[in-house]
Amino acid sequence: MIYLSIPPACYTETSWFQREREKLFREHWILIAMTQQFPEENSFVTREVGGVPVLVQKMEGRLRAFKNACPHRACPIQTEPFGNRKLICPYHGWNFGKEGQLRGIPLAEGYNFSEADKTCMDLQTYPLEIVGKFVFVNLSGNPKPITTQFSEDILLLLRETSSCLSTEFSYTIFTGKYNWKLNFENVIEEQGQHIPFVHQNTLSSILKKEGENVSPNHFFCENGPLAAIRQRYDSGLFASISTGDDKSTDIQRVSFFQRAKMPWRKQWFSSMMNSRDRGWCFTIHIFPNVNLFSSSGECCVLQQYVPLAPDSTEYHSWTFSAPLKDGIRPMPHLLWGFHHAEKRILNEDIAIFEQVQKVLASRPESAGYLGKNERSLATFGRYYLQCLNKEENHE
Amino acid sequence: MNKPLLVTGPDISVRSAFALAQEIFPQRRIELLQTPVEDYYRFDLTGLAGFSAEEWEVAVAVNEFFINDVRRAFHEAIIALGYHEVSLISPCASVDESVEIGEGAILYAGVFVGAGSHIGHHAVLRPNVFVGEEVEIGNYVTLEANVAIRELSYIGHFTTVCANSSLLRSTRVGEHCYLNLMRQYSGVIQDATFYSPIFENPIRFFSSSKVVT
Numbered sequence: 199m200i201y202l203s204i205p206p207a208c209y210t211e212t213s214w215f216q217r218e219r220e221k222l223f224r225e226h227w228i229l230i231a232m233t234q235q236f237p238e239e240n241s242f243v244t245r246e247v248g249g250v251p252v253l254v255q256k257m258e259g260r261l262r263a264f265k266n267a268c269p270h271r272a273c274p275i276q277t278e279p280f281g282n283r284k285l286i287c288p289y290h291g292w293n294f295g296k297e298g299q300l301r302g303i304p305l306a307e308g309y310n311f312s313e314a315d316k317t318c319m320d321l322q323t324y325p326l327e328i329v330g331k332f333v334f335v336n337l338s339g340n341p342k343p344i345t346t347q348f349s350e351d352i353l354l355l356l357r358e359t360s361s362c363l364s365t366e367f368s369y370t371i372f373t374g375k376y377n378w379k380l381n382f383e384n385v386i387e388e389q390g391q392h393i394p395f396v397h398q399n400t401l402s403s404i405l406k407k408e409g410e411n412v413s414p415n416h417f418f419c420e421n422g423p424l425a426a427i428r429q430r431y432d433s434g435l436f437a438s439i440s441t442g443d444d445k446s447t448d449i450q451r452v453s454f455f456q457r458a459k460m461p462w463r464k465q466w467f468s469s470m471m472n473s474r475d476r477g478w479c480f481t482i483h484i485f486p487n488v489n490l491f492s493s494s495g496e497c498c499v500l501q502q503y504v505p506l507a508p509d510s511t512e513y514h515s516w517t518f519s520a521p522l523k524d525g526i527r528p529m530p531h532l533l534w535g536f537h538h539a540e541k542r543i544l545n546e547d548i549a550i551f552e553q554v555q556k557v558l559a560s561r562p563e564s565a566g567y568l569g570k571n572e573r574s575l576a577t578f579g580r581y582y583l584q585c586l587n588k589e590e591n592h593e
Numbered sequence: 594m595n596k597p598l599l600v601t602g603p604d605i606s607v608r609s610a611f612a613l614a615q616e617i618f619p620q621r622r623i624e625l626l627q628t629p630v631e632d633y634y635r636f637d638l639t640g641l642a643g644f645s646a647e648e649w650e651v652a653v654a655v656n657e658f659f660i661n662d663v664r665r666a667f668h669e670a671i672i673a674l675g676y677h678e679v680s681l682i683s684p685c686a687s688v689d690e691s692v693e694i695g696e697g698a699i700l701y702a703g704v705f706v707g708a709g710s711h712i713g714h715h716a717v718l719r720p721n722v723f724v725g726e727e728v729e730i731g732n733y734v735t736l737e738a739n740v741a742i743r744e745l746s747y748i749g750h751f752t753t754v755c756a757n758s759s760l761l762r763s764t765r766v767g768e769h770c771y772l773n774l775m776r777q778y779s780g781v782i783q784d785a786t787f788y789s790p791i792f793e794n795p796i797r798f799f800s801s802s803k804v805v806t
Contacts, residue, residue, distance in 0.1 A: 529659070530785045
């Protein structure tokens, strides 16, 4: 059976790239940061979402999202990717209040603005939602509620899994010469079909190792917060998949959850942390471009695939451990070790993506044929095309 | 008369330290003990039973595993047993008489340390490291071979600088950094920053509490 697939042009052409920016990234809830990135008053994060510079800043204990552009001369208010600084434009010193309202202009008499002039000089604000520790923004002028985009299962998972992430995290960014969708499609394979081939000596060998017997964990256990989700979706390796129930709409089906058994062996750091999911791995795919992966609850990686161009992806990578036990010092070396391990595996994927990208650029008739075990890719492709308003059925 | 010296540590770097100790103290009784270890941090120190803390001094050598955190853990375990630790400074090192060096530091052959500098405790300066004048090197720092730290620079505790790298004048490197790219560093590098050959940008570590030193 051949399922719906995204045409090759969507991976290579600028016109599709521009539509993605407008229809996907500016009209959906997009992950922009984690709450741990805002430890203090005036902590901020800057990102680009759909080509729009966005600033999230903590003020009076609350996170707010703004367009990161001064209304005066379009200079970014914050110029670093993250940091701690008041809401002051570095160019001419215009400064803004917690709601983005223009508060002061140095040397104001020279500008001679009237009060009426100043009414259009506030920072543009955007809606922001926090789910557990995950911070989302929506650039749409009329955003749909976040509960429309994500099912109750996904929102519950994000809230509950937030408690299994350490306060400490490490973060970096790197780029690859491939379309961002290849990354998302790769991680939403229902049975991880590429793993034995692409990750033969890394991830695949880890999955084949013998594990220790693990007593039932507290995270998904009988009376645990995610018991219902476990009972619905537990089965073999990556055979468990939640694409929502019959009532779920396509937009909710494209974010989903997988959980599988994974051999657990005690590591040097295991006794230092409170893991809740030993012997299992799970992954939460957050449409359109985020994946959270947990290995035994001890190592968690959050990945985001940000399109820079049709053939260029900016990869944002966070790593977490399980919350550390009382008295255990923060361990940057542990999280850097996780980052190294993740990058080693990812480099194997990127090598494939970059080759696939070259083939797609040669304009093959189809980007591929999907089998029954690739329903998730078909759902993703169908919703993607719906969004971009150019649905094409290849069946 | 000097007490006999035990050179000990949980990894094979103890062998180089042992050879250095023999050069420094040719007339002294020196023994080598590589202690068994599991999971980096679980040291088996039963072998120390034959070397009483009253009779022996100890030189500790630990590689830079986990950004020198294992060195801290081993040192704390040794101190808890009552041992007094000594530094090992090669007779082939050139150290200005004004330089302060913390206990348990190791300076290999060819190291140069300029006037007014300070070397923290349990820092390891591998062969041919150059440290200019008025430089502050933190505790548990590792400077690998041929590293050059120009004058007035600062390196925070636990940081490692990889071989053949250099720091420009007045560079400030935070604590718990791992500068594992061979290059010239300058300016200010924040605490817990990790440069690695497999990442195009440094990895930053974030914690709501300061990384404990």
